[in-house]
Amino acid sequence: MKTIAAIVAVVSKDVRSELRTRYALNALLMFVLIAVATILFALRDDHLSSDVLAGMFWVVIFFTAMSGLSRIFVSEEERGTTFTLQLVATPSVVYWGKLFFNAGLTLLLTGAVAILYIVVFPAFVVQSPSIFIVTLLLGDLGFAASATILAAIIAKAHSKGTLYPVLSFPVLIPLLMTVMQSTAKALDGENISDAFGDFQILIAYLLIMAGGSYLLFDYVWKD
Amino acid sequence: MFGKIDEMKIVKIASIVLITFVIVVGMVIPMVAVPQTFWQFPLIPGLEEKARNIFYHVPVAWVSVLGFLISLWYGFRYLQTNDFDNDLKSVSAAGLGFMFCVLATVTGSIWAKFNWGSFWNWDPRETSIVILLLIYGAYFALRSALGSDEVRARLSAVYSILAGLTAPFFIFVMPRLVGGLHPGAQGDTSGSTPVAQLHMPLNMRLVFFLSLLGFSLFFFWLWNVCVRAARLEQTIFSNKQ
Amino acid sequence: MKTVSIDAKNISKDFNRRSIFHDISFEVSSPASLAITGKNGAGKSTLSKILAGLLTPTKGSVEYGIDGKTIFSGEFRHVIGFVSPYLNLYDEFTALENLHFLSRIRSNTIDRQRIQELLMLVDLWHRRDDHVGTFSSGMKQRLKYAFALLHRPNVLLLDEPTSNLDDDGVEIVKQIVQEQKKQDLLIIATNDAAEANWCDREIKVGMDRGEKQ
Numbered sequence: 001m002k003t004i005a006a007i008v009a010v011v012s013k014d015v016r017s018e019l020r021t022r023y024a025l026n027a028l029l030m031f032v033l034i035a036v037a038t039i040l041f042a043l044r045d046d047h048l049s050s051d052v053l054a055g056m057f058w059v060v061i062f063f064t065a066m067s068g069l070s071r072i073f074v075s076e077e078e079r080g081t082t083f084t085l086q087l088v089a090t091p092s093v094v095y096w097g098k099l100f101f102n103a104g105l106t107l108l109l110t111g112a113v114a115i116l117y118i119v120v121f122p123a124f125v126v127q128s129p130s131i132f133i134v135t136l137l138l139g140d141l142g143f144a145a146s147a148t149i150l151a152a153i154i155a156k157a158h159s160k161g162t163l164y165p166v167l168s169f170p171v172l173i174p175l176l177m178t179v180m181q182s183t184a185k186a187l188d189g190e191n192i193s194d195a196f197g198d199f200q201i202l203i204a205y206l207l208i209m210a211g212g213s214y215l216l217f218d219y220v221w222k223d
Numbered sequence: 224m225f226g227k228i229d230e231m232k233i234v235k236i237a238s239i240v241l242i243t244f245v246i247v248v249g250m251v252i253p254m255v256a257v258p259q260t261f262w263q264f265p266l267i268p269g270l271e272e273k274a275r276n277i278f279y280h281v282p283v284a285w286v287s288v289l290g291f292l293i294s295l296w297y298g299f300r301y302l303q304t305n306d307f308d309n310d311l312k313s314v315s316a317a318g319l320g321f322m323f324c325v326l327a328t329v330t331g332s333i334w335a336k337f338n339w340g341s342f343w344n345w346d347p348r349e350t351s352i353v354i355l356l357l358i359y360g361a362y363f364a365l366r367s368a369l370g371s372d373e374v375r376a377r378l379s380a381v382y383s384i385l386a387g388l389t390a391p392f393f394i395f396v397m398p399r400l401v402g403g404l405h406p407g408a409q410g411d412t413s414g415s416t417p418v419a420q421l422h423m424p425l426n427m428r429l430v431f432f433l434s435l436l437g438f439s440l441f442f443f444w445l446w447n448v449c450v451r452a453a454r455l456e457q458t459i460f461s462n463k464q
Numbered sequence: 465m466k467t468v469s470i471d472a473k474n475i476s477k478d479f480n481r482r483s484i485f486h487d488i489s490f491e492v493s494s495p496a497s498l499a500i501t502g503k504n505g506a507g508k509s510t511l512s513k514i515l516a517g518l519l520t521p522t523k524g525s526v527e528y529g530i531d532g533k534t535i536f537s538g539e540f541r542h543v544i545g546f547v548s549p550y551l552n553l554y555d556e557f558t559a560l561e562n563l564h565f566l567s568r569i570r571s572n573t574i575d576r577q578r579i580q581e582l583l584m585l586v587d588l589w590h591r592r593d594d595h596v597g598t599f600s601s602g603m604k605q606r607l608k609y610a611f612a613l614l615h616r617p618n619v620l621l622l623d624e625p626t627s628n629l630d631d632d633g634v635e636i637v638k639q640i641v642q643e644q645k646k647q648d649l650l651i652i653a654t655n656d657a658a659e660a661n662w663c664d665r666e667i668k669v670g671m672d673r674g675e676k677q
Contacts, residue, residue, distance in 0.1 A: 020556045084551050156374055157369050212385060216385065
């Protein structure tokens with residue numbers, strides 16, 4: 001129970017910190033706006049198939065995530081609080097805390113992108129909301145599972161900003177391909193049972209990556 | 224394996240002999256509609272002469288995966304032992320694997336151009352080899368961005384394990400998700416599935432496996448040289464201290 | 465009253481495959497005080513981080529015991545207090561918030577009385593609601609002491625104890641040091657001879673290693 005309380009404390013510290021400073025959150029939301037605007041200007045009125053829309057949706061999410069999900073570790077390194085955190089918390093507390101924070105952040109950003117897409121692109125009509133929501137949930141959790149440990153890795157490296165997407169992309173490809181396919185199905189209004197195969201893959205990905213990164217986190221976090 | 228030179232002699236000679244044999248035999252044996260003797264290959268409609276690629280492209284692709292697996296294994300061993308020799312072996316395997324991966328992607332693309340019309344097609348195996356290329360690239364990008372030897376060895380080992388965890392998805396899931404053009408893929412109705420179901424006749428199968436063996440041995444030869452060179456480099460470096 | 469012991473066995477640390485120090489061994493049991501001295505770059509800070517459980521030694525091990533029983537690194541955080549230039553607090557939070565959060569993370573408790581006691585000890589009670597980002601380096605250093613002592617650590621590790629401190633600050637540290645020495649373990653890493661003299665034992669890190677009483 002103490003561990004759970006500690007994890008909650010870590011998450012709440014990060015949340016309070018973000019709300020207090022606001023730089024990162026504002027920048028991220030602006031980034032979402034700009035990214036969607038870029039795609040809007042590039043594609044304009046062209047008739048877009050659901051595959052393209054689904055693909056572009058997740059492209060924006062990928063790059064937004066790359067802008068935002070590394071903060072939790074990079075900011076600790078930059079401010080010299082990594083050792084402080086290491087001193088008061090066990091590695092699993094840090095891992096789960098940062099993971100939940102990133103999961104929450106990803107869900108928030110994805111929600112924002114989804115709303116923007118629905119508003120901005122007339123062709124982006126979610127005919128199967130059930131598929132869409134499950135895809136977003138599973139996809140975001142899987143995303144956070146991989147992205148968090150990779151954030152911990154690049155926090156110790158130079159040129160963190162450019163390195164993060166380079167490391168993340170290959171690892172996220174199975175997830176991205178699956179969610180793009182599933183999102184296209186959501187746009188096309190298919191039956192939720194058609195997407196079960198995709199959901200199985202997403203759950204498998206989430207479990208494997210969360211489990212694997214939990215086991216490996218010690219090696220990254222502790223010098 | 225790295226101490227005794229005699230062992231390596233066998234590896235070296237065997238790999239040269241095997242590869243030479245395969246190159247010659249693979250190109251020379253004629254393809255006829257109905258093979259009569261051992262020294263004739265069947266003509267597969269749709270593939271014809273291009274089927275010969277199987278003796279070269281597939282083993283090279285296999286070796287690039289082998290390189291990754293060996294690199295992953297020694298990375299894992301480094302995490303257990305903190306012995307830099309393991310890191311050395313890991314990096315050497317990765318470097319060679321990367322080279323073979325480039326070769327596999329290029330030979331694959333060229334074959335794709337001749338077989339299917341364009342250099343890039345949305346085919347699961349073609350995609351997988353490119354993803355492997357990206358993983359290798361990311362691995363080396365990470366290594367060059369890290370400051371100390373200890374951190375470099377540790378984090379690149381972790382990354383290769385993470386990347387390795389996604390491998391099952393590429394191997395098992397993707398080909399089922401995405402219909403492909405590669406012989407043996409989901410949407411392939413032409414019946415030319417020599418690799419996936421080993422429908423190759425005995426003589427082709429023999430040449431193919433000899434090629435696989437030859438290229439694998441060649442890899443170990445190269446790896447052996449790389450590791451020994453790296454160890455010497457390390458000795459020179461530490462003697463300078 | 466607990467007895468704490470540290471048993472360091474043949475600790476070596478490499479960086480970029482070069483040895484910073486090797487084969488450091490010592491044993492201390494409370495009450496005791498140990499000074500780690502040596503030239504700049506000799507590895508004093510590195511050794512103190514290893515003792516705090518923040519770095520893993522390349523070779524060797526550190527064993528902590530409470531009343532004879534070995535405790536594992538997962539438990540260290542309850543037992544060790546550390547003040548170091550490498551350990552900072554969160555600028556965007558107030559002094560009070562910092563202590564609250566860190567206390568919650570460490571042990572899911574907030575001992576308000578203790579927090580007040582300590583903030584008054586380090587003369588920061590009047591600044592408790594100010595963001596740490598507005599503090600001077602001396603004030604930040606004093607706050608680090610409040611943080612380090614929060615959970616009444618059996619082992620107090622100080623790396624450069626009086627850096628950034630004015631005379632008043634140094635007096636506070638002396639007070640803290642005297643208190644700690646009475647019943648618990650104190651370890652100071654410093655190249656200041658005066659500070660080293662606060663301790664009963666000394667261990668040198670670097671070229672000429674050894675131990676003297």
